[in-house]
Amino acid sequence: MLLTIKSKLVTTQEQHDQLLRTMVFFNKACDYISDFAYNNRVFSKYQLQKHFYYQIREKFLLSSQLAVRAFGKVTESYKVDKKTFHRFKPHGAVVYDQRILSIKDNIVSILTLDGRIKTEIKYRKDKNIDNRKGQTNLIYKSNKFYLQIVIDQPEATLVNSEEFLGVDLGIVNIAATSDGKMYSGEKCQRVREKYARIKAKLQSVETHSAKRHLRKISKKERRFKKDTNHYISKDIVQTAKDTNRSIALEELTGIRERITVRKADRDKHSKWAFKELRKFIGYKAKINGVIVRFVDPAYTSKQCSICGHISGKNRKKQDTFSCQKCGHIENADWNASKNIASRAAINQPIVLCSGN
Template sequence: MVKVNTDKEQYEKLLKTMHRFNDACNDIANVAFKNRCANKVKLQKIVYYDIRERYGLSAQMTVRAISKVVESYKRNKKIKPTFRRDGAMVYDQRILSWKGIDRVSILTLDGRIELPIVFGQYQAMRMNRIRGQVDLIHRNGTFYLAVVVDVPEEEMIKPVGVLGVDMGIVNIAVDSDGDTYSGEEMDRVRERIESLKADLQRCGTKSAKRHLKKISGREARFRRNMNHCISKELVAKAKDTQSIIALEELGGIRNGTTVRKSQRRRQHSWGFYQLRRFIEYKAALAGIPVVGIDPAYTSQECPVCHHISRKNRPNRDTFRCGLCGFSGHADHIAAMNIAARVTVNLPIVSGFIEHELQEQAPTL
């Protein structure tokens, strides 16, 4: 995400263009839906001149609007897609060009304008790898450019071990070595946010609701940041130890089985989906395979004698095998089980891992 610094006049110009673009999209969507047409070329023949004339869009903007509609309509042909007035506007190299690392030239309804941008160090390094389309995004009175960059992936490691990772509510992530990834700071912030939210919900006034919304945004940013930190640490450790990363397969996605209630809650509560995505893409960049394993009974199975029983978990934190007496921290045991399920497959079918990787290849 690249922040665009606009003065008032430039801001108005961008906003006007964005509104006009999305108005046009809604109009095009009407035609697409009425004619049941999700074909870009056909749709373009029908609407192009009319849209250009009525909305005053440039040729390329019109083409982009048609593409946006087609892509959205294709996803679900049962409903007519609608577009928010300040929904993302798609730019390509013909209507947007980079002027070094701190300026960008963007086409508006009033012609091209050159704008200063704030490029993070990360992006500046990858300036030459910017690829194709850029989305212009309007958020809280500021414009951003969402840029896609190509990042070369490192060569795949030759794995010598497996790092199993258990994700939970109390401990966001625990690995099969028993290392826990949820700092005290995170706990503190989470507690503070939770109690603040509870207060505001009890209060229930209009301003409390507004405040609540603000806090939710802050919470999402905090979570995202934490997930970045945790995934980074995990991947660094896997790289150091030349290990594959093993995670529980998200229930139901692979084999259509239903998700246990406890698991469902877990998956939603701390953005585990986000954490998984972060681990997957960071691992891909570092050449670390990530495999998903069947999550059944990972919290109840004894890693030593494989006895499975609910009674092996006398309480949330403790695992104690009812058969052989093996005991430890429950999350650590779960992570060990997760890792063990991969080890079993590792030497027998090495192709399995590559296959798994392709299936889970992250989109960058």
């Protein structure tokens, strides 16, 4: 399975400047090639290189391999659209291949206009960076350099288990499993509220630095949420794997239905975070050979996990399930996740009781 990972480069000021200068020259070269390609309607890499490979090298001080990659970047972009002229931003990505960028352990050797430099990169250790595929992009964001690396993460053989770990996604609990484990949303909520307060204050100030601060805060919040989703998805997948079970999740429509009744701003934020958590569970499951089955989300929160009785009255309180038929009382999210697990196991449509 191909995954793209983003790793930060640890650079000295000198290395930072060297990389930035390389980036600017690389993109200037792209612009120059683009200008010729567009005006002369020549979009073949071979033709363009034949025409002014040496000129590009000399004019923009690029090494042979970097020059080739600049031709590549321009022709790739025109493959998508030849109707408009393509301009390349000074801080756009520089495309590297294995000949001009190598990584050993956590040290990257990367070509600049001043020759090769060596710097440290940071990445999650569970990613096998030795399985690097194709090209690597050098990108520049908020005054820092990152590598976008495509890696081939091996997948385990799928274990076809008909036993399920049911997972209910929500807000009070970001996730609840049919084993009774709750991943509380409380901390996320607190962080969100804290950032919302700072944002409101900053939004009333129209200065440049306030705007910059605002962007920084938003990024921090996204980062926190992402880390949380990484942690939860990893734990859920590991639990399923360790106990030889598949994972059961609701189809996406169920989550949307339940969220729309909540505040608009929370709605937007939650939808995004849910999608991300599901995506993370999906790919981590695949890597670990765990099957994910999606079930019909109808009434998972209103159905009793013991007797099967479905009624809106079973949910009088926000966080407690209380069956009107058999008297079963349980945490609402736990009850829902059990329903999700059993639905996946029987894989049958839901039969509604009358009189609801």
